[in-house]
Amino acid sequence: LTVDAGKPGGIVQPTMYGIFFEDINFGADGGLYAEMVLNRNFEFPNHLQGWNTFGKVTVCDFEPAFTRNPHYVTVYPSGHKEKTSGLENKGFFGMGFKKGMKYDFTVYARLNNLQGKTAKIRVELVGDDNVPMDRQVITLSNNQWQKKTVTLTANRTMQHGLLRIFNAGSEAVDLDYVSLFPEDNWHGLRADLVKDLDDLHPGIFRFPGGCIVEGTDLQTRYQWKNTIGDPENRPINENRWNYTFPHRQYADYYQSYGLGFYEYFLLAEKIGAEPLPVLSCGLACQFQNADNDSNAHVALKDLQPYVDDALDLIEFCNGDVNTKWGKIRARLGHPKPFNLKQIGIGNEQWGPLYAERLEVFVKQIRAKYPNIKICGTSGPSADGKDFDYGWQQMRKLNVDLVDEHYYKSPQWFLDNAGRYDKYDRRGPKVFAGEYAAHGKGERNNWEAALSEACFMTGLERNADVVYQATYAPLFAHVDGWQWKPDLIWFDNLNSVRSANWYVQMLYGTHKGTNMLKVTENGANVEGSNGLYASAVYDKIKKQYIVKVGNSAANAQQVTINLNGVKNVRKAQQTILKAAALTDENTIDHPDRIVPTTTDITATGNTFTVSLPASSFSVFVFE
Numbered sequence: 001l002t003v004d005a006g007k008p009g010g011i012v013q014p015t016m017y018g019i020f021f022e023d024i025n026f027g028a029d030g031g032l033y034a035e036m037v038l039n040r041n042f043e044f045p046n047h048l049q050g051w052n053t054f055g056k057v058t059v060c061d062f063e064p065a066f067t068r069n070p071h072y073v074t075v076y077p078s079g080h081k082e083k084t085s086g087l088e089n090k091g092f093f094g095m096g097f098k099k100g101m102k103y104d105f106t107v108y109a110r111l112n113n114l115q116g117k118t119a120k121i122r123v124e125l126v127g128d129d130n131v132p133m134d135r136q137v138i139t140l141s142n143n144q145w146q147k148k149t150v151t152l153t154a155n156r157t158m159q160h161g162l163l164r165i166f167n168a169g170s171e172a173v174d175l176d177y178v179s180l181f182p183e184d185n186w187h188g189l190r191a192d193l194v195k196d197l198d199d200l201h202p203g204i205f206r207f208p209g210g211c212i213v214e215g216t217d218l219q220t221r222y223q224w225k226n227t228i229g230d231p232e233n234r235p236i237n238e239n240r241w242n243y244t245f246p247h248r249q250y251a252d253y254y255q256s257y258g259l260g261f262y263e264y265f266l267l268a269e270k271i272g273a274e275p276l277p278v279l280s281c282g283l284a285c286q287f288q289n290a291d292n293d294s295n296a297h298v299a300l301k302d303l304q305p306y307v308d309d310a311l312d313l314i315e316f317c318n319g320d321v322n323t324k325w326g327k328i329r330a331r332l333g334h335p336k337p338f339n340l341k342q343i344g345i346g347n348e349q350w351g352p353l354y355a356e357r358l359e360v361f362v363k364q365i366r367a368k369y370p371n372i373k374i375c376g377t378s379g380p381s382a383d384g385k386d387f388d389y390g391w392q393q394m395r396k397l398n399v400d401l402v403d404e405h406y407y408k409s410p411q412w413f414l415d416n417a418g419r420y421d422k423y424d425r426r427g428p429k430v431f432a433g434e435y436a437a438h439g440k441g442e443r444n445n446w447e448a449a450l451s452e453a454c455f456m457t458g459l460e461r462n463a464d465v466v467y468q469a470t471y472a473p474l475f476a477h478v479d480g481w482q483w484k485p486d487l488i489w490f491d492n493l494n495s496v497r498s499a500n501w502y503v504q505m506l507y508g509t510h511k512g513t514n515m516l517k518v519t520e521n522g523a524n525v526e527g528s529n530g531l532y533a534s535a536v537y538d539k540i541k542k543q544y545i546v547k548v549g550n551s552a553a554n555a556q557q558v559t560i561n562l563n564g565v566k567n568v569r570k571a572q573q574t575i576l577k578a579a580a581l582t583d584e585n586t587i588d589h590p591d592r593i594v595p596t597t598t599d600i601t602a603t604g605n606t607f608t609v610s611l612p613a614s615s616f617s618v619f620v621f622e
């Protein structure tokens with residue numbers, strides 16, 4: 001392999017490798033959002049969904065605590081010392097408790113009776129075996145809503161515990177917003193999952209979807225303004241992934257919006273990724289063709305509120321504290337702008353209805369915020385024959401980036417490593433906003449991950465036209481998923497980094513700053529003898545980085561020649577491989593497929609290296 005190391009070429013965008021987050025597979029509620037109580041504000045259509053009540057408990061909405069979330073429960077006393085009255089919540093697939101960990105319980109409560117004097121509730125953390133681990137009593141003596149908090153400690157590690165609340169006095173109490181968070185959270189997000197994201201060193205962070213951006217219908221589209229401010233008063237929304245997959249139906253899949261746009265921007269800042277919010281374009285999910293269904297598309301004359309959502313979001317992120325939305329951002333705790341540079345309009349839309357609507361967004365965003373990049377989407381023509389159809393529309397509208405999605409077989413990924421070699425360099429750049437190799441059966445096996453690693457050499461080789469790429473989906477709860485494979489699997493206590501995660505991490509931590517040409521006998525290395533290669537220079541670390549995928553079933557030796565470099569003083573090879581193509585990392589065996597790094601004897605500029613069968617290697621030369 002000849003690397004033109006002496007001739008650093010075009011820039012590799014800092015946004016090149018990143019993450020795409022969507023609340024699918026219980027990725028947000030029940031996942032990254034650390035709230036442990038399901039339906040904490042009793043606003044699911046079945047108000048007691050997720051709750052088990054005993055004794056006398058009723059749902060009410062008279063003089064509520066929160067205008068947008070008006071329902072609450074009244075828990076009456078049992079009336080007898082040998083009877084109990086109360087309710088319990090098993091969270092999302094049970095509650096995970098860790099021995100010694102503290103859990104913060106919050107409730108809004110008042111005496112139900114205007115003439116009442118004192119009421120008591122007892123709050124318990126309960127293990128999988130139904131034995132309480134800790135309990136706290138809260139006393140109430142007010143008939144106005146009050147926020148009450150107590151901390152409980154788990155004395156054992158349990159996967160499927162629950163929270164139980166008793167009326168422990170002789171008066172009725174009203175309870176709302178019953179919440180439980182583990183102490184190890186970051187701004188309300190599960191600390192272990194935040195670390196899983198941070199360790200990827202993502203350059204771009206696309207959110208909040210995916211299909212949920214557009215919703216099943218217009219009413220259930222994601223509306224960012226509903227997701228900021230006091231979480232107690234954020235209205236819930238149905239999740240697009242409710243009911244959608246016949247083999248996995250979750251009738252209780254709603255978005256609490258506890259993880260909302262403010263938290264997304266904070267998270268982007270923490271993990272050092274550029275935020276890329278995506279907003280509804282005024283069409284319901286995958287709605288491409290005109291018909292009279294007003295639930296699925298908004299008429300052009302009524303589009304302005306959707307456009308305003310985009311303009312206001314830009315002001316929310318970048319406006320100074322004297323602007324309307326900048327002031328709101330400051331009030332939420334972030335006077336400094338979030339420095340938004342790009343915005344996505346629409347997800348997986350590409351028909352004429354989309355282009356008509358996007359045009360209105362483009363005009364107004366360009367007029368008010370000429371520096372904001374706009375990301376459109378693409379797809380084939382309605383008859384499925386013209387694959388360039390979406391791109392043609394995007395070129396006409398002159399958007400900055402086009403979001404392409406592909407979920408294909410591992411073989412497709414190997415066969416398409418040259419996908420971008422001939423893409424038009426003029427006009428919009430590529431954002432591979434969702435992609436993943438879908439193998440047979442397994443969740444995230446090595447065959448799929450290796451094919452992605454090989455394919456990604458093609459993204460890197462074409463970094464002058466591919467500006468960013470994000471694997472999808474990101475998260476899945478092992479007990480509650482609709483879609484596989486996914487980058488990170490988790491249960492109530494732990495998470496596992498898939499082999500695909502390690503591929504993404506290796507690219508994210510070795511993205512370099514400039515492209516380098518790498519060839520074998522003058523040609524791109526994209527499949528011959530099962531080899532795939534790309535190279536970059538990191539001008540800050542002064543490193544030459546060569547990535548080589550060996551998809552062949554046999555080990556191979558290759559010689560890497562760093563043309564233009566005299567003498568290398570340090571060289572390392574990091575190898576990612578598995579015992580079998582069907583291997584995968586699991587919660588019980590999280591380290592089956594992890595990278596190992598070894599030094600290579602460093603002299604001169606030519607190295608003969610070994611590539612194990614079915615492996616991916618990253619070489620770093622300094």
Ligand code: AHR
Pocket residue numbers: 022024209210211212347348405434472473483
């Ligand atoms: O990533 C899962 C889904 O796949 C996304 O919501 C959607 O954009 C695509 O169809």
